[in-house]
Amino acid sequence: MKEEIIIAGFGGQGVLSMGKILAYAGLMHDLEVTWMPAYGPEQRGGTANVTVILSDSSISSPIVDSYDTAVILNQQSLDKFERKVKPGGTLLYDPYGIHHAPTRTDINIVPVEAMLKSVELKNAKTYNMILLGALLAKRPIVPVEAVIKGLRKTLPERHHHLIPLNEQAIEAGMKLVE
Amino acid sequence: MEEVKLMKGNEAIAHAAIRYGFDGYFGYPITPQSEVLETLEELMPWETTGMVVLQAESEVAAINMVYGGAASGKAVMTSSSSPGVSLKQEGISYLAGAELPALILNVMRGGPGLGTIQPSQADYFQATKGGGHGDYHLIVLSPATVQEMADFVGLGMDLAFKYRTPAMILADGIVGQMMEKVVLPPFRPRRTAEQIAEQCPWAATGKGNRKHRNVITSLEMDSARMEENNHRFQRTYEEIRKNEVRFKEYYTDDAEYIIVAFGTVARICLKAIEDARKQGIKVGLLRPITLWPFPTEALASLAGRVKGMLTVELNAGQMVEDVRLAVNGRIPVYHFGRMGGMIPNPGEVLDALRANFPEIK
Numbered sequence: 075m076k077e078e079i080i081i082a083g084f085g086g087q088g089v090l091s092m093g094k095i096l097a098y099a100g101l102m103h104d105l106e107v108t109w110m111p112a113y114g115p116e117q118r119g120g121t122a123n124v125t126v127i128l129s130d131s132s133i134s135s136p137i138v139d140s141y142d143t144a145v146i147l148n149q150q151s152l153d154k155f156e157r158k159v160k161p162g163g164t165l166l167y168d169p170y171g172i173h174h175a176p177t178r179t180d181i182n183i184v185p186v187e188a189m190l191k192s193v194e195l196k197n198a199k200t201y202n203m204i205l206l207g208a209l210l211a212k213r214p215i216v217p218v219e220a221v222i223k224g225l226r227k228t229l230p231e232r233h234h235h236l237i238p239l240n241e242q243a244i245e246a247g248m249k250l251v252e
Numbered sequence: 253m254e255e256v257k258l259m260k261g262n263e264a265i266a267h268a269a270i271r272y273g274f275d276g277y278f279g280y281p282i283t284p285q286s287e288v289l290e291t292l293e294e295l296m297p298w299e300t301t302g303m304v305v306l307q308a309e310s311e312v313a314a315i316n317m318v319y320g321g322a323a324s325g326k327a328v329m330t331s332s333s334s335p336g337v338s339l340k341q342e343g344i345s346y347l348a349g350a351e352l353p354a355l356i357l358n359v360m361r362g363g364p365g366l367g368t369i370q371p372s373q374a375d376y377f378q379a380t381k382g383g384g385h386g387d388y389h390l391i392v393l394s395p396a397t398v399q400e401m402a403d404f405v406g407l408g409m410d411l412a413f414k415y416r417t418p419a420m421i422l423a424d425g426i427v428g429q430m431m432e433k434v435v436l437p438p439f440r441p442r443r444t445a446e447q448i449a450e451q452c453p454w455a456a457t458g459k460g461n462r463k464h465r466n467v468i469t470s471l472e473m474d475s476a477r478m479e480e481n482n483h484r485f486q487r488t489y490e491e492i493r494k495n496e497v498r499f500k501e502y503y504t505d506d507a508e509y510i511i512v513a514f515g516t517v518a519r520i521c522l523k524a525i526e527d528a529r530k531q532g533i534k535v536g537l538l539r540p541i542t543l544w545p546f547p548t549e550a551l552a553s554l555a556g557r558v559k560g561m562l563t564v565e566l567n568a569g570q571m572v573e574d575v576r577l578a579v580n581g582r583i584p585v586y587h588f589g590r591m592g593g594m595i596p597n598p599g600e601v602l603d604a605l606r607a608n609f610p611e612i613k
Contacts, residue, residue: 097431101258109431135523136430136516139599
């Protein structure tokens, strides 16, 4: 098993931390993991993306030509990465703020109304966890329990009381794409 | 067994330095390696091992603090990224001239000048050919994984002590910033004053019962003696060349073409080679681990049985010169590079191989 994932959006949407939680979940699930951020000015309001690779064998390159799964959170990233999803792969995107929806017919396109859902949950910061839930529903690469363990690892202890809220957000995300 | 952790290469460097028993880290923040200093500050080793962590007022101050620590036999290091490492060059030349062991980390970003904060390998010349003045070499280690970032801290400092010469970890911004699994080296206590005196009898540790004072300097006004110093440095470099060449070969046994690449780029090339092999293209990889001393003999021997070589680097063509020297005109050696923080993907590497060797179908 090998899953090459790109998560792309604006800086501040939780792109890098969503990737980080996924990477930690992979670690908890005994997989090989690489987490490769496009960092820098992107973190200051531009676009940000992270490549996460989870594999049951060793990973040569942390940089790849195309992706099994893409999670896309803005138009720029959709324009850039829609064509880089492997045929038969999965593209999840939040239609909020997307003017030109993806058009490919050889991949699984999954709209996820994560922005609206986070408003409904009255916590914008659950946004990336809703998307992660949707991703795991469509691509069950790691069990949700591994994600929760990953959260425990990535969140400083003073924030551990927020883990149930994140769990709810993951569940809400899973339900969105049922 | 040590726990498997997930962390950035820069973070692994900080953890490994504490665990090695470093006495001091002196640095000044710069992207893409600021996590080294940040992680050290967060881990607060001065509370546990007694290791000094100091944010200096500048890169120049930091390298001269390293000089001072090294002169007294301490295990000391500094880290920076390309423009900051340029600032350190005078101090690095002085370390080499005074035969002092120290560890320097350069997490390269694109240049010249302030350039970009994105990954690069454009400081190959600076690191391997002597970035400062005078006839000297650094031992230059090139990590490709977060694990090697952690491992090369100890290896680099051990080699520096062994040969009394500064060593450098020359990392690209990718391996500094990416997260991977890593098993950190075991904890070792810092050396005691007695152990330092025994390991470094040359160090300025106080005259004590010695008959003479240990003087640390790179200055020698007597030309004949200075030439003798230079001969001694060169003998050391010859020893290093003989004993410390490190490299890895992948798929070279039946290879008709060889890609030569270092650092993270070697991993991108390895993926390209895995893809190429599925198409029946017999291509292998040689990854130098020590950029100085360079695996000249290994490349020379490969040149006797392959049709051509391609170096892939995040620069305009630097290591390619050393590959050409090794091959000595026997086969064609080409270069493919991206610059300015751009990183090629495996497909581009394969395209470059085909473009340079049109006979490959």
